[in-house]
Amino acid sequence: MNKTHDGTNYGMTQYRWPLDFELAGRTFTLRSDKAVYELAFQDREFVELGGVLSQYEALKLDADLHAVFFGETITTAVLDLAAGVAAISTGEAGQYDFCRIDGFGSGDAALPAYTDEMTDTHVRWYFGCERYMEHEYLADGKCRCVWSPRTDRLRVAPAAYVKLAEGKYLVELNRCSPLHTDMPQGFSKIVLVQDWVHLLTVGCIYSPVLNEFRLVSGYAMEP
Amino acid sequence: MNLMQYPRPEFSIGHFARPNSWELDGKDYALVMDDGYDITLCFRDRKLTFAQTDAAPSPALGYYCFKGDDTTYFVSFEVSQKENHVFILDLAQRLVTHLICEKGVNPRFPQVIRRTFCFGAIAMRGYKLPYKRHSFTTEHLGTTVQWRWSPQMLTKHAYLESNWYRITWNDKGAAADEFDATNEMIPATDDHAQYVKIKENMILLSVTEENGERLLGDRQMFRCDNLTLLQNYDRMYQVGRGFGDLCKDGSWRHINVAFCSYGSPPELPEGFLERENPFTV
Incomplete structure (x- = not known):
């Protein structure tokens, strides 16, 4: 029996990597200029932040780089345990707080920060068999997007670009795809944590309308 | 800059390799193998030790660990450049597959690798050993x-x-x-x-x-x-x-x-x- 298929059932989430359970049972204190966040991962399913318990899912992009997604409106937390730094979304579209993690790293690693280093990048991220998002990262917080298979329909999305470490970036886009693409309808928030050395990404797509999120993983190719 | 031109090493076949999973760190697994030589794998500080029945444990060895799905682990390590072990730890079914690859054992073709498979079960407290096997x-x-x-x-x-x-x-x-x-x-x-x-x-x-x-x-x-x-x-x-x-x-x-x-x-x-x-x- 031929086991190969084109992943229709999974769509854009087809190549999603197995979940990362390394954080289970651990607590991390993130400190920025503005706030202190205590992320307590109770087990493989639940995390507590600010007294609120939420279900979470996590993927890791590097040996010590964990991308965590949780909460009602999807809080993104990217923890770089080797460098001892983190980026955590604040709840407003494209807004992140940049923190040090107590007890990790030497304390002198550069904090994540908004960046314009990604400007002029043109890439196609594949998330399944012939299912991709094509991005052109523009200046002024914009991104030109195409979703397979409708290469004729282009959208310009508001974008936030964060440099996490050398070769590693976070991109957040807030825009729905046109109708009849491989992106499920209503999923208007896309967060990708990208490794430009290995050309790999992990991330999350979120629908505030359906109140549903799904994790994605993929690889990059020239468009 | 266009990050597609980001300076990166020549990876060849390993370009899309995933990061190592350290989920097994701090855990021990008792493997009951069908050839009668049971194995203990101990994962500590991102290294493992491997001990077989009636043999001394190995020194701490670096290892690869990748997940096939949420509960299935591909673990590979070298005892030497001529002997490599792969374990598939299937925690959901409590089963294990062990593959040993050895070089230098074929007198005519010393580079040809000999593969030896052994199947078994993972002993877990509170559970009987399963009778099914990977096959x-x-x-x-x-x-x-x-x-x-x-x-x-x-x-x-x-x-x-x-x-x-x-x-x-x-x-x-x-x-x-x-x-x-x-x-x-x-x-x-x-x-x-x-x-x-x-x-x-x-x-x-x-x-x-x-x-x-x-x-x-x-x-x-x-x-x-x-x-x-x-x-x-x-x-x-x-x-x-x-x-x-x-x-x-x-x-x-x-x-x-x-x-x-x-x-x-x-x-x-x-x-x-x-x-x-x-x-x-």
Whole structure:
């Protein structure tokens, strides 16, 4: 029996990597200029932040780089345990707080920060068999997007670009795809944590309308 | 800058390798093996020790660990450059597959790798040992799949016989650059393979590139590598490692490389599936 298929059932989430359970049972204190966040991962399913318990899912992009997604409106937390730094979304579209993690790293690693280093990048991220998002990262917080298979329909999305470490970036886009693409309808928030050395990404797509999120993983190719 | 031009090393087949999973750190596993030689694996501080019945434990060894799915772990480590072990720890079913790859055991072809499989169960407190096992399988025969290993490298596999696999690639690309010269010197690309069913839609594939070594010896660069791949046909990706040696211009280099590749339905050249395997009667 031929086991190969084109992943229709999974769509854009087809190549999603197995979940990362390394954080289970651990607590991390993130400190920025503005706030202190205590992320307590109770087990493989639940995390507590600010007294609120939420279900979470996590993927890791590097040996010590964990991308965590949780909460009602999807809080993104990217923890770089080797460098001892983190980026955590604040709840407003494209807004992140940049923190040090107590007890990790030497304390002198550069904090994540908004960046314009990604400007002029043109890439196609594949998330399944012939299912991709094509991005052109523009200046002024914009991104030109195409979703397979409708290469004729282009959208310009508001974008936030964060440099996490050398070769590693976070991109957040807030825009729905046109109708009849491989992106499920209503999923208007896309967060990708990208490794430009290995050309790999992990991330999350979120629908505030359906109140549903799904994790994605993929690889990059020239468009 | 266009980050597609970001300065990056030459990864070749390991370009899309996933990061190591450290989820097993701090844990011990008692493996009850069907050959009677039980094994204890202890994971500490990102190294493991391996102890078999009536033998002293190994020193702490570095290891690869990749997940095939949320509860299935591909663990690979080297005892030496001539001996590599792979364990598939299937925590959901409490089963284990152990593969030992050894070089230097064939007196005529010292580079040819000998593979030894053993199956068993994982002892877990509060559970009886399961009686089922991972096992060799033929249920996937007839599978054809294209695997993308890097932005430049694509290969196409056909699994047609229980102890063989067949491979091809596009006329242009990294695979042609790396493999054309060798494969033009041998009758066909069929080579030795074994397939173990781990669970529904998950197969462990172990390929040993013996034919090139037996027919060409030192006229080719890759000196009988073993590629062991944990294939997830639900999500259409595979993770694994390559173990072997490379000899170029008289200079030897050991290979112990991790990889991950993404699958999709292939377009195959005419006659690729129909031609006979010239290495079997």
